[in-house]
Amino acid sequence: MISHDILIVGGGLAGLRAAVEAKSKGLDCAVISKVHPLRSHSIAAQGGINAPLANAPDGRDDSIEKHTFDTIKGSDYLADQDAVEIMCGEAPKIVYEMEHWGAPFSRFDDGRIAQRPFGGADFPRTCYAADRTGHVLLHTLYEQAVKLGIKVYEERTVVSMSVKDGHFAGLIALNLSSEEFEIFEGKACIFATGGYGRVYLKSTNALINTGSGVAVCYRAGVAIKDLEFVQFHPTCLFGTNILITEGARGEGGTLSNAKGERFMQRYAPGKMELAPRDIVARAIQTEIDEGRGLEGGYVNLDLRHLGKKKILERLPAIRDIAIDFADCDPINKPIPILPAQHYSMGGISTNEKAQTEVNGLFAAGECACVSVHGTNRLGGNSLLDTIVFGKIAGEGAAHFIKGSQKAPADKNAILADELKRAEEKKKTFLTREKGVPLTEIRDELRKTMTEKVGIFREERQLKDAVSKIEELKSEAKQLLIGKTDNGVNQTLAKAFEFEGMLDLAEIITKGALQRTESRGSHFRRDYPKRDDERWLKHTIARLTESGPSFEYSKVKITRYEPKERKY
């Protein structure tokens, strides 16, 4: 059994920020991660992090309040406003802190941090490091973790969590290099495991983003919030769905269809290409669906007019991506793009202090749902979310430990039971000789989600998806992983994660079916209007014997009365 006061699951930005906070407060903490922390998906964030620093010449009037309002409006009023106020209020401090720790931000000529325009924002508010902002922030936080000597257990997948009488007890993790389980025992735990994008076939997410942390919490009985809100990023590379940053449009890139029209004129004349992501993604998908896309089904993102110098200086990484993966140099040719799954607004339900309803259990970053993004996250707010709430979770866990926490009395016995269940499951996976191949059902699930629970949704398709998922769930009882050998066994970890993916897909789809309105990223063709009277509320899902049960909770509104969103 491995013991630390605070266990942090996930080594991306949120997890590392939590660890740095707890460790610098003198607490014993450790990070458990599926991959080396620098391989976490935070690394792939490109465009930037929002903070109203007012550094840009045309951004001098920006303020925390304006950032707060833009975020709430962008969320289509489902964000909890007290939490958004905290996030935006902390933004300048957090960005300065990362700069003091060495983050190499791009600069304006006067030496201050450069800021670029981003979707749904009234000012150039997005601080950036060319188009590799996630990369530099993750490296910077990892550097701080190395400096503080934070212990990392890498290449471990957490497969289950024990909760007893409302208290966190411990975790069971599969060590990927030995195929053995390890018990992790702690007084507090922070989940920072990222999103569930890989439940979808077409996603910008890293292959590791299976939502495993959210699923582990769900299976331990923790409330899961707003899972039906799934962000589709407007500009993903045709063919591979690799992200092409919103910063490309922030720098002046334009979208055009097969006729060469800048079609955003018809969808969001005020903000054009820099409308919020849900609106731009629907516009692109509509162009493609109505036959105005280019052959194969995509539209063009044109950067040519920015010129070689600006592209090389501000967007070098997406140029490399376009060249490496699509044989397309954006200096000479428009980039073929289309929308794909990108971000998980929903997740483990927390309050504005990153606390879940379980004592000693916290969650932060994309795996959590505070909610600060509501139904649609603004670009540049996810990096901010990870660092602000990672820090808050670290503080919260430290505070919890110093307080009079109560541990479940029979912790060791509970964890031994949990381990036994995991061992039995493992044995079944390793010895089963006949069944349904894992790859087959997994691909079927992903296809179903992309085709039927995508950008545009409607009752018939959602119902089809629900029955498909139920069918797959029953097939998964005979999951076959094939012949592996001892030593590194990644396939075994995939099998454990797959069960969780099925659960999450079920919650997303059933939640989407029940929500008979359109709001932000959730668009129902059969209910195209937002319905505040019935649906200005969060969806809360919990595990029961017969699948998820749903209830709804109030949205916290402080100063901004819901209004119709216009861009």
Place this chain on the structure above:
Amino acid sequence: MAPYIFKILRFNPKADPMPYFQEYNVELEPSDSVLEGILKIQDEIDPSLAFRYSCRGAVCGSCAVVINGKFNLACRSLVKNVKTEEIVLEPLPNLEIVKDLIVDLQPFWKAYEKIRPYLIPKVIPEKENLVSPKEERAIDNFINCILCACCYGSCPVVTRDEKYLGPAALAKLFRFAGDIRDKGHTDVLDEIDIESGTWGCDTVFKCVDACPKKVRPTDGIEALRRKTVLRKSKRLIGVK
């Protein structure tokens, strides 16, 4: 779809006496990456095959591997660009094999930690430090490093001297020593003023060739040497 043969070095130290090559026939689109080929093998043919992967977009540095003798990330090598129907995959050299294409990166991370890979700030201002675009550009190339260890695997000095810090760690040291906001990492410069540190490099640019992110570690190492010599000469004439 077109047929490809993946010839992959297999080795499970827990079971195999020696590494060996195993061939797999895979149908792939020419625009698929080598990583997609490996994933397809793991998914459909041989679930026991082991390799690291994560972002599949050439930023996380997990899938560094040797493809037909050349260092690259498996995700950014499209099979059509490999230009042979037989694709030979080997793990990074200079590191022990954990299993198949997975190597033990501990020596690489130890070298990285040794150079104190974090900013040692001169001051902590109220807002941000002011950095001119020119000062920003001085270290810009080294910021691109994703620590994939291609350079470490390619370096002949690492092969010869296992104590040598290797290209990535030294380039990272220059990233800090050359950062206008940093005190200069002078203690580390003094500590590694030895053959297995600043002076080990043969300047044969293998690392520059191997880097999938266009980082030029050799340039960083040369800059460290200039800094070290300058510090010594200043000391000789009594300048602090």
